[in-house]
Amino acid sequence: MISLNYRDSRPIYEQIKEGLKRLIVTGAIAPDERLPSVRTLASDLSINPNTIQRALSALEGEGYIYSIHGRGSFVSGTVEGGEIRRKELLDQFRSLAAELRFLGVPADELTAIVRADPAGHDGGDTGKRQEKEEAQ
Amino acid sequence: MISLNYRDSRPIYEQIKEGLKRLIVTGAIAPDERLPSVRTLASDLSINPNTIQRALSALEGEGYIYSIHGRGSFVSGTVEGGEIRRKELLDQFRSLAAELRFLGVPADELTAIVRADPAGHDGGDTGKRQEKEEAQ
Amino acid sequence: MISLNYRDSRPIYEQIKEGLKRLIVTGAIAPDERLPSVRTLASDLSINPNTIQRALSALEGEGYIYSIHGRGSFVSGTVEGGEIRRKELLDQFRSLAAELRFLGVPADELTAIVRADPAGHDGGDTGKRQEKEEAQ
Amino acid sequence: MISLNYRDSRPIYEQIKEGLKRLIVTGAIAPDERLPSVRTLASDLSINPNTIQRALSALEGEGYIYSIHGRGSFVSGTVEGGEIRRKELLDQFRSLAAELRFLGVPADELTAIVRADPAGHDGGDTGKRQEKEEAQ
């Protein structure tokens, strides 16, 4: 489920963090559901457990998961401190949208992505819909 | 115009790079217009000229600006090699949109940002909309 | 292995960049093999580590190598975004060939160089054979 | 005939130098033929005569032209110091060929370029002969 790229300039732990976050925000792992254990992830990805631990700690620091000693890590239903984080992300989003527009991507294409909604927040359909992309 | 955050994990030169890029993609600095000189930016931001130079150099490498020795740095009208870059950015955009949706930001708000179009591509309204934020 | 000429108009870091690129394209350093460390190169060439770093950074930007933090720099098997680059290089090649012909170098000599193929791409006559690599 | 790119990182005088050299090595301007005057070039290219002068000086320094005071600049039939220069260029040629091969350009394509011979060196001999140069 999580893909690692050893050639990526980003550290491994961050790739794992992003991979897990992706599973969370897309709803692949539901709130209060348990994440795979450190040892499981470590052996699955053939990686040092310390690195996994670091990714989980970072994720907990951002409020996406909570850990119960001896039980494991679980997905948070709501993200604490979400206000601040949301503001940061919105800024990033604004810049990214502007840059893509500048590069010639039509607003409709971006809107389609926004509405695609992999986690099923508004439509409530679990059927993931992939918009067709014409070959350029 | 450019805000630096020394506590940010991203290096200073990248923050400067992004800051300048933002000015470019939003049209604040028009194509073929000159950017502030390295020394000017350095003193304005209280930063070593080498660091500024590096940001400009990276921006030139990405095709957003071009430099003429002894004259200054200027905004490129078009970014070449945008194909690959666009694909990367679209991936980032997808992730970011999913995360924001997860944090409870309605799709309509994101759509509005996408369509806001700061560079005035289709019909930019000058009425800036600020999302309501409660004090934390 | 890498020769520097301080009287050359080209900057040192570019000479280093070209020197390393030469080792890569001739196959002297194989894909995924590690390059000498920044500090090693710096002391070998009696040059400031920053300058070496810059050369490697530029090489990474062009896609010839990739760096892993704390591990080292490695040769990329394939260069992405080669389309644009190839076009530029072909133009250079054309000019260079014309100039050499003008200087009296017979076409056969140039052809021989082209076919010499230091990396052993088609039919290494030295007995060295490059094994076919399946797409990764 | 000479195209200038103000966005090019290379200085203008060098672009002019290369442009003139191209006319010479492709035979567009024959040996002992006069080049356009500084003033003519300056007005044609809308450039400061000093810049033109510098390009011509550089070209003379490399041995491609010779100047007669009050008469103008003329194409050299033979390039003095050609030995050294030829060696440098051959090295460049070798590297460039290796890089292009590395990027996947077939040897045949490069060979075709080499044999294209814009100046007509091997087929129609215009009577011009490049005498062999003994080591200087």
Added chain:
DNA sequence: GTGGTCTAGACCACC
């Protein structure tokens, strides 16, 4: 140990 960032200060090339 590795790569990467930043500063300070100097010097060069272009215009």
Added chain:
DNA sequence: GTGGTCTAGACCACT
């Protein structure tokens, strides 16, 4: 004046 290169030395982050 402009951008660009190089050095020296320090410090950080990753493994």
